[in-house]
Every structure is written in C-alpha cells, then in structure tokens.
Amino acid sequence: MAAELTAHELIARHRPTLDQALEAIRTRAYWSPHPEHPKAYGEHGSLDAAAGKAAFDALLGSRLDLGQPGTDDWVGGEVSPYGIDLGVTYPHADLDVLLPAMRAGQRAWRDAGPEARAVVCLEILKRISDRTHEFAHAVMHTSGQAYMMAFQAGGPHAQDRGLEAVAYAYVEQARTPDTAEWTKPQGKRDPLALTKQFTAVPRGIGLVIGCNTFPTWNGFPGLFASLATGNAVLVKPHPHAVLPLALTVRVAREVLAEAGFDANLVALAAERPGEGIAKTLATRPEIRIIDYTGSTAFGDWLEAHARQAQVYTEKAGVNTVVVESAGDYKGMLSNLAFSLSLYSGQMCTTPQNLLVPRDGIRTDQGHKSFDEFAADLAQAVDGLLGDDARANALLGAIVNPDVKSRLEAAAGLGEVALASREIANPDFPGAVVRTPVIVKLDGAKPDDEAAYMSECFGPVSFLVAVDSAADAVELLRRTVREKGAMTVGAYTTDDEVEQAVQEVCLEEAAQLSLNLTGGVYVNQTAAFSDFHGSGGNPAANAALCDGAFVANRFRVVEVRREA
Amino acid sequence: MAAELTAHELIARHRPTLDQALEAIRTRAYWSPHPEHPKAYGEHGSLDAAAGKAAFDALLGSRLDLGQPGTDDWVGGEVSPYGIDLGVTYPHADLDVLLPAMRAGQRAWRDAGPEARAVVCLEILKRISDRTHEFAHAVMHTSGQAYMMAFQAGGPHAQDRGLEAVAYAYVEQARTPDTAEWTKPQGKRDPLALTKQFTAVPRGIGLVIGCNTFPTWNGFPGLFASLATGNAVLVKPHPHAVLPLALTVRVAREVLAEAGFDANLVALAAERPGEGIAKTLATRPEIRIIDYTGSTAFGDWLEAHARQAQVYTEKAGVNTVVVESAGDYKGMLSNLAFSLSLYSGQMCTTPQNLLVPRDGIRTDQGHKSFDEFAADLAQAVDGLLGDDARANALLGAIVNPDVKSRLEAAAGLGEVALASREIANPDFPGAVVRTPVIVKLDGAKPDDEAAYMSECFGPVSFLVAVDSAADAVELLRRTVREKGAMTVGAYTTDDEVEQAVQEVCLEEAAQLSLNLTGGVYVNQTAAFSDFHGSGGNPAANAALCDGAFVANRFRVVEVRREA
Structure with missing residues (x-):
C-alpha cells in the first residue's frame, strides 16, 4: 500500500509529544499539548473561531457520509438543547456487513506495532485539535454545554484524555520486548537456548457507547485505548449526541487511510430513534471490549450480559x-x-x-x-x-x-x-x-x-x-x-x-x-495527573486512566523456537 | 508494633533480588534466584534432602494449627496418589469470624506501601525456598508428581512464578508516584497549584482456589499478586492437595507477624469432604478477587456468579x-x-x-x-x-x-x-x-x-x-x-x-x-520469560504473568489539596 503518511514520518512528527505524555503520566505534573484558549487556534492549519463556526454551520442539514461499507439507511434527528434542529444524517449499518469489514484491516494494524499505532492515534488527535472550534459547536449543540465549556472540556481536555489513553496503551505494550534470547545454563551440558518473539495482539472490535453530556471527553479514552492496542473500534454515540463522535470517526478514518491502513478500523453505528442497538451490539461475538458511560442500570446490564467482552463502565454515583x-x-x-x-x-x-x-x-x-x-x-x-x-x-x-x-x-x-x-x-x-x-x-x-x-x-x-x-x-x-x-x-x-x-x-x-477554595473545582480533573473515578466503588469499574484501563485490551502472544 | 523484622532490614535483604526480577520481566532473558538442583539446598538455613524429608514425615498425622481465629473444627483426609494416608488436619473456619479478622490488618498493610509489601513477600518466598525439599514431598504426595518434578515445578519454578507476580505488582503500583506537585499556568494570573497524594489501595480479600495437580505453581501467582497489592488473601486449597498451600500459609503468617503485620492477612480455608465451600466463599461480599485453576465448568460458574470480584481463571483447553x-x-x-x-x-x-x-x-x-x-x-x-x-x-x-x-x-x-x-x-x-x-x-x-x-x-x-x-x-x-x-x-x-x-x-x-527438538518442551514455561496461557482464548482469562494480571487488584486513590 502506498501510504501518503509513512510510519517514519508520523514517528518524527509525534514521538516527542508521546514522550512528553509518557513523562507526564509518570510524574503527574501539569502538562498538555492542547491549548485551552480559543484564540490559540487559527494558525498551522487549525481553524480559528470563525472558520470553526463556518465548518459547523456547513454540517447542519447535511448527510455525513463516512464511506462505511454496509450502510443501509441514513438516520438522524438530533435537536440541540439550544433549540436548533441539527438535521444531520449518519450512516445506519448492516452489522453483518460492517463488522466483518472492520476486521479485515486488523492484521496490518496489529503488525504495525505499538509505536506506529500510537503515532497514528496522535495524528488523529492532532487533526481533531485543529478543528477544536468546530467540535466545540458540535459538543455545545448536543450536550447543552455553554460554548466555552464545550470548547475546553469537549476540545483540549477531551483530547488530553485521549492522548493519555494512548500513552498508557503504548507503555503497557512496550513493557514486553519484541524479542528475547533466553539461555539457561545446564551445568556441564550445553545451555538451553531459545529465541522468543512477543506480539501484542488485539482482542477484536472495541465498542464505545457514548453519552449525551460529554460525547468526546468520555468517548475518547476508550476509543483511543482500544485503537492504540490494535483493536478496531465501533463508536455507538448517544442518539442525541452523534455529531461530535461522527466527526471523530471521520477524522480517524481519514488518517488511517492516509497512513496506509484500512479506514474501516474505525466506524460509526448510528441508530434509528428508539432502535436501541447498544444491547444488540454489546452481545455480538465480534465485540470484545466495551467502553460505556451512562446510567447505572444499563452499565450493570452490560457487566452482566456482555460476557464475551471486557466491559469498562462509568455509571452514576452520589457525590x-x-x-x-x-x-x-x-x-x-x-x-x-x-x-x-x-x-x-x-x-x-x-x-x-x-x-x-x-x-x-x-x-x-x-x-x-x-x-x-x-x-x-x-x-x-x-x-x-x-x-x-x-x-x-x-x-x-x-x-x-x-x-x-x-x-x-x-x-x-x-x-x-x-x-x-x-x-x-x-x-x-x-x-x-x-x-x-x-x-x-x-x-x-x-x-x-x-x-x-x-x-x-x-x-x-x-x-x-x-x-x-x-x-x-x-x-x-x-x-x-x-x-x-x-x-x-x-x-x-x-x-x-x-x-x-x-x-x-x-x-x-x-x-x-x-479544602478547595480557588480556581480548581471538585468536579474537574486534569488528564495526565488526576484520576477520573477510581474503579473501586459502584460509580465506575474503571478509572481514567491507569494501567488497568489498557492492560486487558490486548494480549501478548509468544512464539518460541530453538536458537 | 515492635517488629522483629523492620521494613528497612527486609529492603536491604531483598531489594537487589526484586530489582533483578524487574529487569528479568523487562528483558525476558533467563533468570531465577531459586536453585533447581536438590543438592543446592542445605546451607544458609535451607533444609537439605534428608532434613526436608524429616520435616515432611513429622507433618504426617499431625494437626497443622495455624493459629487462625474462628477455627471451629479440624478437617483433613488427604490420601497421597502414592497410597499414603497423610492424616494431617487443618483448621476449618467460621467465615463470619475469620473474614472480619482478615480485614483488621489491612490498613497497616496498605499504609506500608508497595516496596515494603514486596520485600515481605520476598521474605515469605525465601523461607519457602529454604524448605523446598519439604514442600516437594508435600507436592508429590498430593499431586502425584514424581519427586524430582514435585521438587522443581512445586519448588523453584513455583517460587519463580510467585516472585514474578510480586515484581509485576510492584512495578504496577510504583508507576504512579506517591505525591505530585501540579502547577498550571494561568497567563498573567497566579498559577493554579495543587499537591496530590496517590495511594494504592487494596480491593479487599483475595481468594485463591487451588488445584490438585499444581498446588504451589498455580497457587503462588494469585496469592502473591493479591498480597503484594495490599489485599488479604484467603487460600482455599483443593481438598486433595491442602498440605503444600497450608505450609505456604503457615510461612506467610509467620513472616507477616515477624514484620509487624497482622498474621491474619493470609489464612487457610480447609473444608470438610464434600462441603464445597468454594461457591460460598466466591460470592461472599468480602471476597473481591478470585484466582482459580481447575475445570472449565466451575471456572465459567465463577466468572458468571462471582460478580463482586475480579476473577482470574485458568480452565481447560485442547492443546x-x-x-x-x-x-x-x-x-x-x-x-x-x-x-x-x-x-x-x-x-x-x-x-x-x-x-x-x-x-x-x-x-x-x-x-x-x-x-x-x-x-x-x-x-x-x-x-x-x-x-x-x-x-x-x-x-x-x-x-x-x-x-x-x-x-x-x-x-x-x-x-x-x-x-x-x-x-x-x-x-x-x-x-x-x-x-x-x-x-x-x-x-x-x-x-x-x-x-x-x-x-x-x-x-x-x-x-x-x-x-x-x-x-x-x-x-x-x-x-x-x-x-x-x-x-x-x-x-x-x-x-x-x-x-x-x-x-x-x-x-x-x-x-x-x-520445532522443539531439544531439552525445552511445549508443556513447560519459564517464569520471567514465558507467558503461561494468553488470557485471550477460552482456556484461561488471564496469563501468568503480565500487567493485566495485577493492575486491577488494587486501585489508586488520589487526595488533592491546594499547594
């Protein structure tokens, strides 16, 4: 495949950022590569406020064709909490076509290895970052957040959480070497000697079930953790907050294709009103990982019924x-x-x-x-x-x-x-x-x-x-x-x-x-430093982000032979 | 508490071994601190072949009093596959007394921190290693393994797997610092500044459900992974293979007490013939982690029913x-x-x-x-x-x-x-x-x-x-x-x-x-280098040993305040 973006090029572009992220999760000092100020955007290919608004406006009433296989219908119906009818329609998938298509590119994605996957993810995040103003409008008009909050929490803070997941995923895979020479002394006899290869292999397809209030902030960690560990990812947004994740899927597909991978490694599963496809998807045998944010009732249902999958849930609590x-x-x-x-x-x-x-x-x-x-x-x-x-x-x-x-x-x-x-x-x-x-x-x-x-x-x-x-x-x-x-x-x-x-x-x-009295609030956490949830009480079975959030999204297969 | 063994002393004694183990799991080259040759034992406090045999013989027909609270009966009945009636009896526990007692010492064990826990675990392993010949007889006469295999697989190889789990547990906890200073610039205003403390906290009580064929080799990884991550551990051996794990519990209790911790952090749950306490234990709310080796049927039952716990199973496969x-x-x-x-x-x-x-x-x-x-x-x-x-x-x-x-x-x-x-x-x-x-x-x-x-x-x-x-x-x-x-x-x-x-x-x-043709066999794996199982096919949901095996046995709690 003649990739427009080689792994080499992407590594040169993003490895320094990855290294800084790895350092940040180790020290947990403040760090972010994603500017929080709206005026920081507009140069180096990023959209400024006006361009972001124009891009959003152009989406209204449009059909967001992602080029996905198995599209059997176009569905939509988002109405902004601010009263606007978004009028965007999205592909509705025939799962028996889409899911097999998503697996087709997994071997090449697996064989690319942890570093190449990480820098592809960083390129996706970079392009999302460039469109932060556009995403901010999409988050605002699905979640009801005010613009500035949609901009920050839905933009740089969400991107930080995505990058943090990539960093954890990378370090977790990289702790096992690609190869090892194993030589065991046998006294006077010749030593036993083996050559071992270790490969991080994906579980299958990860399913991200998005929420209405923080589609990107809560959606990015699972999406990037699964993708960076070699899995394909199917994104099932909340039916009232499709647009931010549909834009995310669009960017991801574009970057994957440019980097020579199969765009179908990331896909969207939009649904008809009342269709409730989350239950169907969650129990499909192809789905091996689920990331969910939402009600306790459905989170508990997933934990009990999606037995073929690793299930990461953020549910409700009483703070x-x-x-x-x-x-x-x-x-x-x-x-x-x-x-x-x-x-x-x-x-x-x-x-x-x-x-x-x-x-x-x-x-x-x-x-x-x-x-x-x-x-x-x-x-x-x-x-x-x-x-x-x-x-x-x-x-x-x-x-x-x-x-x-x-x-x-x-x-x-x-x-x-x-x-x-x-x-x-x-x-x-x-x-x-x-x-x-x-x-x-x-x-x-x-x-x-x-x-x-x-x-x-x-x-x-x-x-x-x-x-x-x-x-x-x-x-x-x-x-x-x-x-x-x-x-x-x-x-x-x-x-x-x-x-x-x-x-x-x-x-x-x-x-x-x-005793918080200043400009940090109990309801806000910062990626790379604060854990969001603990994974140890009934509100959530996972924390954003730690080793446990990524370690079971892949397995390591060893091939050994005599040296 | 006036501990006979201070953390300082144990760190001096075992930190070099821990560091070597950390290096081994990183390079996956050959390494083991536990000698495989029977004649390597007998000096520096370890039992030689004769002393080990004598120690085993002295156990036959005895009551193994572990000093556990809530002991309401003495149970036994092991018959060696070699035809010997072992005649050892073990404490049978009133769970409503034993389980609360096991939680009493958890706070001090948690507060000791990852390094102190690791070196206490290494001291336990060292004392088990010193008694390898005694353990070998115990493994032989419960599993039916021949002596040399019981000695190696039940001794140094099992100890290696235990140490490997401690190393993984340590590195997983140590990747988050104890404290962090977080300072976020605010343009012309004062920066936001927080001091953060991070503490690895245990899930609760880990349950190890032992198997008949490899009581120590399959029991040690879960036991040490849970203990090293701050949990108390209840060991429920296979009713035909109690002795090796009862000896393990005895050593663990002795070391914990000497190091100033509550001996009840590790306890044994022996059962009456046909009592089947595994199901009762596995669904107790105090039990938050389960390590199981055995039949697919019961492994599947545990995964489906022990919903309050993290369940790690090694079941059956067709090789x-x-x-x-x-x-x-x-x-x-x-x-x-x-x-x-x-x-x-x-x-x-x-x-x-x-x-x-x-x-x-x-x-x-x-x-x-x-x-x-x-x-x-x-x-x-x-x-x-x-x-x-x-x-x-x-x-x-x-x-x-x-x-x-x-x-x-x-x-x-x-x-x-x-x-x-x-x-x-x-x-x-x-x-x-x-x-x-x-x-x-x-x-x-x-x-x-x-x-x-x-x-x-x-x-x-x-x-x-x-x-x-x-x-x-x-x-x-x-x-x-x-x-x-x-x-x-x-x-x-x-x-x-x-x-x-x-x-x-x-x-x-x-x-x-x-293409194995020499002295390494498909059915053998070496700790620190080979993964045992993959955790990605129906034979087992976990591998020995990797990050996923330890990362969810503890959670990290953050306390943050303004700097």
Whole structure:
C-alpha cells in the first residue's frame, strides 16, 4: 500500500509529544499539548473561531457520509438543547456487513506495532485539535454545554484524555520486548537456548457507547485505548449526541487511510430513534471490549450480559462534600457555588450532597449555623449567576426533559434554600436554562434519606444536616459504599476529621479534593495527573486512566523456537 | 508494633533480588534466584534432602494449627496418589469470624506501601525456598508428581512464578508516584497549584482456589499478586492437595507477624469432604478477587456468579501440535515423547491432539507415512519409559480415579497406536502408574471429532489424520477458538506453513512453540520469560504473568489539596 503518511514520518512528527505524555503520566505534573484558549487556534492549519463556526454551520442539514461499507439507511434527528434542529444524517449499518469489514484491516494494524499505532492515534488527535472550534459547536449543540465549556472540556481536555489513553496503551505494550534470547545454563551440558518473539495482539472490535453530556471527553479514552492496542473500534454515540463522535470517526478514518491502513478500523453505528442497538451490539461475538458511560442500570446490564467482552463502565454515583469547618469561608462558598452551577450540575462529578453538622460550622468568619451556611451558599450561587450573560456562559442548557422534571420535583423534597430560576438565553430562545436548586434535608429522617441516597442528576443539591463530623464521615462511607461516587470533597480545618475523611476515601476507593477554595473545582480533573473515578466503588469499574484501563485490551502472544 | 523484622532490614535483604526480577520481566532473558538442583539446598538455613524429608514425615498425622481465629473444627483426609494416608488436619473456619479478622490488618498493610509489601513477600518466598525439599514431598504426595518434578515445578519454578507476580505488582503500583506537585499556568494570573497524594489501595480479600495437580505453581501467582497489592488473601486449597498451600500459609503468617503485620492477612480455608465451600466463599461480599485453576465448568460458574470480584481463571483447553514436516525427525520424536509422558500428561499444557497429514510428512529421515509416524512416536515413548525406574521418575502417579477411567476409555475411541501399560512403583505399591495411550483418529470423521474436540485430561493423546497442512491449520484455529489452548506446538520446515500456524496463534491468542527438538518442551514455561496461557482464548482469562494480571487488584486513590 502506498501510504501518503509513512510510519517514519508520523514517528518524527509525534514521538516527542508521546514522550512528553509518557513523562507526564509518570510524574503527574501539569502538562498538555492542547491549548485551552480559543484564540490559540487559527494558525498551522487549525481553524480559528470563525472558520470553526463556518465548518459547523456547513454540517447542519447535511448527510455525513463516512464511506462505511454496509450502510443501509441514513438516520438522524438530533435537536440541540439550544433549540436548533441539527438535521444531520449518519450512516445506519448492516452489522453483518460492517463488522466483518472492520476486521479485515486488523492484521496490518496489529503488525504495525505499538509505536506506529500510537503515532497514528496522535495524528488523529492532532487533526481533531485543529478543528477544536468546530467540535466545540458540535459538543455545545448536543450536550447543552455553554460554548466555552464545550470548547475546553469537549476540545483540549477531551483530547488530553485521549492522548493519555494512548500513552498508557503504548507503555503497557512496550513493557514486553519484541524479542528475547533466553539461555539457561545446564551445568556441564550445553545451555538451553531459545529465541522468543512477543506480539501484542488485539482482542477484536472495541465498542464505545457514548453519552449525551460529554460525547468526546468520555468517548475518547476508550476509543483511543482500544485503537492504540490494535483493536478496531465501533463508536455507538448517544442518539442525541452523534455529531461530535461522527466527526471523530471521520477524522480517524481519514488518517488511517492516509497512513496506509484500512479506514474501516474505525466506524460509526448510528441508530434509528428508539432502535436501541447498544444491547444488540454489546452481545455480538465480534465485540470484545466495551467502553460505556451512562446510567447505572444499563452499565450493570452490560457487566452482566456482555460476557464475551471486557466491559469498562462509568455509571452514576452520589457525590458528597463534607462541610465540617472552613479556614477560608468565602473561598469555600465561591468554590462550591461554581461547582454546583457549572453546566447546570449535569456532570457525573458534580457534588450532590453537602453534609453539614446541624449545629453549624467553625469558620474564619466565626461560627456559622446550618441555616446561615445555607443562606450564604445560596447567596454565593445567586451572586455567581446574577448576571444573565455570565449565568448562560456557566450553566449552558438543560440537556433533556428528564433533568428538568427532576429539578422541578426536587423543590418538593424539603425546605428550599435556593430556588431554581429560569434564565433567558438571548442567542437561543429555545434553550432551557435553569439555575440550581438547593434543598435542605435532615440526615436522620428516613424520608429525606430516600432523596439524598439516590442520584438526582442535574442542578439539584442537598444540604444534609448531620449530627456531627463523625456522623458525616459515616454517612460519607455509607454513600460511597452503597451508591458509589466519582468525587468526594471535604472542608475541614480539623486534622482528625481530615484523617477520618481520607481514611474513608482510601477504604472505599473514592477520589478526594480537600479544602478547595480557588480556581480548581471538585468536579474537574486534569488528564495526565488526576484520576477520573477510581474503579473501586459502584460509580465506575474503571478509572481514567491507569494501567488497568489498557492492560486487558490486548494480549501478548509468544512464539518460541530453538536458537 | 515492635517488629522483629523492620521494613528497612527486609529492603536491604531483598531489594537487589526484586530489582533483578524487574529487569528479568523487562528483558525476558533467563533468570531465577531459586536453585533447581536438590543438592543446592542445605546451607544458609535451607533444609537439605534428608532434613526436608524429616520435616515432611513429622507433618504426617499431625494437626497443622495455624493459629487462625474462628477455627471451629479440624478437617483433613488427604490420601497421597502414592497410597499414603497423610492424616494431617487443618483448621476449618467460621467465615463470619475469620473474614472480619482478615480485614483488621489491612490498613497497616496498605499504609506500608508497595516496596515494603514486596520485600515481605520476598521474605515469605525465601523461607519457602529454604524448605523446598519439604514442600516437594508435600507436592508429590498430593499431586502425584514424581519427586524430582514435585521438587522443581512445586519448588523453584513455583517460587519463580510467585516472585514474578510480586515484581509485576510492584512495578504496577510504583508507576504512579506517591505525591505530585501540579502547577498550571494561568497567563498573567497566579498559577493554579495543587499537591496530590496517590495511594494504592487494596480491593479487599483475595481468594485463591487451588488445584490438585499444581498446588504451589498455580497457587503462588494469585496469592502473591493479591498480597503484594495490599489485599488479604484467603487460600482455599483443593481438598486433595491442602498440605503444600497450608505450609505456604503457615510461612506467610509467620513472616507477616515477624514484620509487624497482622498474621491474619493470609489464612487457610480447609473444608470438610464434600462441603464445597468454594461457591460460598466466591460470592461472599468480602471476597473481591478470585484466582482459580481447575475445570472449565466451575471456572465459567465463577466468572458468571462471582460478580463482586475480579476473577482470574485458568480452565481447560485442547492443546494441539501440528506435525507437518520435520528437520530433525528423531529430535522431534524424543521431544514429543517426553511431553506426552511427563507427569502422565496431567498438565494443563500437555499436548492432546497431534495433527498429522494422512499422506504423511517430509522429514530429514525421508518421507514418513501417517502410520510410520504413529509407530515411531509409539516407539519413542516406549523407549523413554522402557526402564521402570525412569518411567516412575517421569510419570509420577495418576492423580485420581477419573483420570484412570478416561485413560481406560480412550483405548476404545480409535485404533491404538500405543497401549497404556501399568508400571509398578517399588517404593509406593499403592501408586497407580500408567504409561500414555496414543490413539489414531480421523479428522474427517464426526465420531472421532467428538473425541478430539473434547479435553481428555490425563495420559491420552490423539494422532488426528488431516487432509493437508491447510486442513491442520484450520482445525488448529477451530480448536483454539472453540475449546481454548494453553499451548500450541508445530513442527514444520515449510515457511508458509510456519507463517500460517503463527498467524492462527496470533489471531486466536495462543502461545506457540515451534520445532522443539531439544531439552525445552511445549508443556513447560519459564517464569520471567514465558507467558503461561494468553488470557485471550477460552482456556484461561488471564496469563501468568503480565500487567493485566495485577493492575486491577488494587486501585489508586488520589487526595488533592491546594499547594
């Protein structure tokens, strides 16, 4: 095959970046090759804001023909949470044609080896990076994230997570050498001598089941981890968030083909409304790896039924913040207010339960009663979202009617500390924009427990009155153990409480942010440094990203012969 | 706690060995710190042959009190395949007492960190190594292996596999630093700065379900992988092979206590005859990791039902050798004869099906017809086992009546190329010793297919006539895909056939030995270099040992705070 892009060329282009990524996951210091600032784009072949917007606009109402074999129909129907009908249609696949076609190129992809696969993945990420503004619009108009967040979380941060997965996949494969000479002494006799070859072989086809809220951020790690370990990858987006992943598949197919590989190593599985092809796909024998982000119910179903596959799930949890005392009360309030508001709380990492002693808390601003804290937090959120333009930029839009219903119902669960209000979006009159509701509950009341011990996804938080710090710690433990948690936060100036919260997080395997008061938030993690989820509590069976996330996506086959 | 053995002391003692092991798994060159020669023992605190025998004899008829909490009974009943009633009794546990007691010491074990855990494991292995002769008798009189094999495979080779698991566990935990300083530039504003701590945390209690034939070799990897990653480990031996693992548990408890840790981090779960506690244990919520070696039926049951645990299984497969042509006909015959005979074929790695073109094979000794090859192989086995003393030393004893029944039934499956015969063991008149049976089958006959496509564990091999090399390759593929394989062998001087066999092994994830004619056999693998199983075909869902075998036995918990 006459590849336009040789492995040699791609290695020269991307090996330095790969090496930096390998160093970053080893030191876990800050690093990213993907600029966060919108104005950083527009040179060296990347699209600036206007060009990205134009590219997105050109997609609206179009047929996104990926050139996939076995396309038997064109399907679509995405409506932006901002009210726009995207009108894009995608290939619908005859699986009995598409899946075999995806396997055809696997041998060459396997034989290319870990380094060539890694740099092809880096080229895909680079081209996605160049189109970050276009992707940002696609993420915004499927997830409901505000533009700046769609740009950053859906762009550089997602690309970072993809690159991180490539780095882990590379290092995991490279730890076994390609060949070894094995010579075992036999005393006076001749030594035994063998030549051994080791090859990383893929499991088969990886299936990525995307989510509505973070199609790229949650989709990239599994996609790149499977691809970099030699598997073909079929991407099954959430039916309301197809476009960002369809664009991803398009770029991947283009790069694969240019590098001399079969474009069908990456394909899209779009579905008709209500078709529910995830279950069908997940149990196909060709599918040997599944990456899933979404509801606990379907995640549990996958773990139980997709027995032929390695299944990596990120499901739901109940995230808790223990508020015991504060050394910087105002910093805490503003930090919490931001975390509760960002993307209308529609993040798997958004705190839901704030556990506060009913006798109040010690702070650098004096003692604050439970009700004072509630009022101050409400005021902080109000202040943050007081300006409509700023509110729109932070909140984005409500992603679906279920979230809106839960938000409306939440006000009836207890005393409302902060009521949700509607915000108009002048650019998108169809957008449903709401500020968070904060509801007071009593940790000791069984009726309240039913509320705070269930995940209430969306802009709903509960201030849960507890008897003491020890009570908070025990409720934290029970919540993580029974419901899982993607994140835990704690505010305390007391060493013993800090130790107790840490111990719960270590024992129940939850990621802990302590006393955040500045510009880092409990609901945000940075690739190459922070783990997203732990894989050790019910919220997720895997973490982004670690050795366990990649090590079982391939196997090593040894061929040995006498030397 | 005033530990007799400090971590510092243990690090000084064992870190050089750990470093050599880390280097060995990286280069996969030959290495072992455990001597294979029986005469290497007897100095530096190790037991020589006589002392080891005396130690074993002293165990017979005794109560092995491990000092475990919750012991509610004493159980035993092992009868050696050599006819000796061992008469050892072991603690039977009240699980509701023992399991909580096993968790009590987990925090200190976790907090000790990966390096301290690794060197404690190495001290356990060192003390086991010192008692290799004693263990050899224990392995011999439970598995039926002949003494020399029990000594080597049950001693240094098993210890190597344990050490290999410790090395993998250490490197996997150490790849994330204990702490990181993360500083993210913010243009003209102050950078964001966080201090992060990372802790490897255990999953809970690991359960090791031992097998009858290789209690230590197959038991050590899971035991040490779980222990080194911070878990407590409960060892549930096969009821006919308790002693080697009970001795292991005794040594582990002794070392843990001396090093200042809770001895209950490792415990034994012996059972009453017919009690079948594996199912009960495997679904206890405290059990979060399971390592199992045994039948496919129970392995599949574990994978389906022990959903709260990470399950690593080594089950059954149908191992195949393709015999297409030979550059060293005599070397091939003697190599195959040894592989079929060793431990009466009672190894998960013993070849079962030899696929031979019905038109015969090209060799350096001229063309050999199918029947000539059958006769020559039969003669090679006969020659190898012609002397009774040598036969006993190679064959060992038949481990249980099921193997004997299968052996007897096999002669009725087709034309017998080599009949099994009885051999007397002058030292152990009660031993059931049998030479292998070799039966000719036709790959094209459906009746024969029922035989060669099922695992027939024991000294039974089938010479399967196939139409061509291509036919052999396709049958190999189908066998591995449908039945799994721990090993594949091939003899060929034809590059195309070699490539085709290799491609099948890469695609179906099977470990391949090519043209072995000397002192290395298809059924043997060496730790630190060869992978045992691939984890990618139905015979086993894990390989010994790789990153995937250890990476999900622990999770990493991050605690971050503003710097």
